[in-house]
Amino acid sequence: MSDIEIQPSEQQFNVFGEKLLECSCQPMTGFYRDGLCRTQAHDVGSHTVCAQVTSEFLDYSLQQGNDLITPRPEHGFDGLKPGDRWCLCAARWLEAFSVGKAPMVVLEATNRVALDIVSLADLKKNALDLV
Numbered sequence: 001m002s003d004i005e006i007q008p009s010e011q012q013f014n015v016f017g018e019k020l021l022e023c024s025c026q027p028m029t030g031f032y033r034d035g036l037c038r039t040q041a042h043d044v045g046s047h048t049v050c051a052q053v054t055s056e057f058l059d060y061s062l063q064q065g066n067d068l069i070t071p072r073p074e075h076g077f078d079g080l081k082p083g084d085r086w087c088l089c090a091a092r093w094l095e096a097f098s099v100g101k102a103p104m105v106v107l108e109a110t111n112r113v114a115l116d117i118v119s120l121a122d123l124k125k126n127a128l129d130l131v
Contacts (some may be wrong), residue, residue: 012038015112015120023109027078037111045089046117048118050095050109051102052128055082060073061092061102083110090117097122104128 014020019074023058025035031047051057058069058080058116068086071079080086085106096102104126114123124130 012036013112015110015115015123016107016113018108020111021106021109023087023106024026027080027084027086028076029085031087032121033076037109037114039111039113041093046091046113047087047115048111049087049088049090049093049118049123050085050092050103050106051088052085052106053080053082053103056101057096058082060096060099064092064093064095090114094118094122095125102126 012020020036020038022035023029023037028035029050030036030038031040031043037050039046039050053068061068068080071077088103088111093102093105093114097118105123106129107123107127108129110123
């Protein structure tokens, strides 16, 4: 799956090779629903990009067939609203980026495995946490 070897969950790193920081616990995000954009081989979507979603991105995602807005209480999902942080699939973020609809990202909370799909340069263009 990855040119970058996926480490055990407690050893995963961000795009800078440092400790992977929390993306969001309100709402609870991540493949493991633990607030971190951790991944593993069964995460075929590579939910590794920590993004702060916008209404433009949520509408775009809905148009692409991925409804992140509608609550799904049966899955413990309250639906996202603009400003929420969420671990996005790296390919969906890149797709949105290519059409000018990608949300901003938190690099320190974005898993380095995302770099198999998205370039660091592109992520930096939409980074919230660069000075």
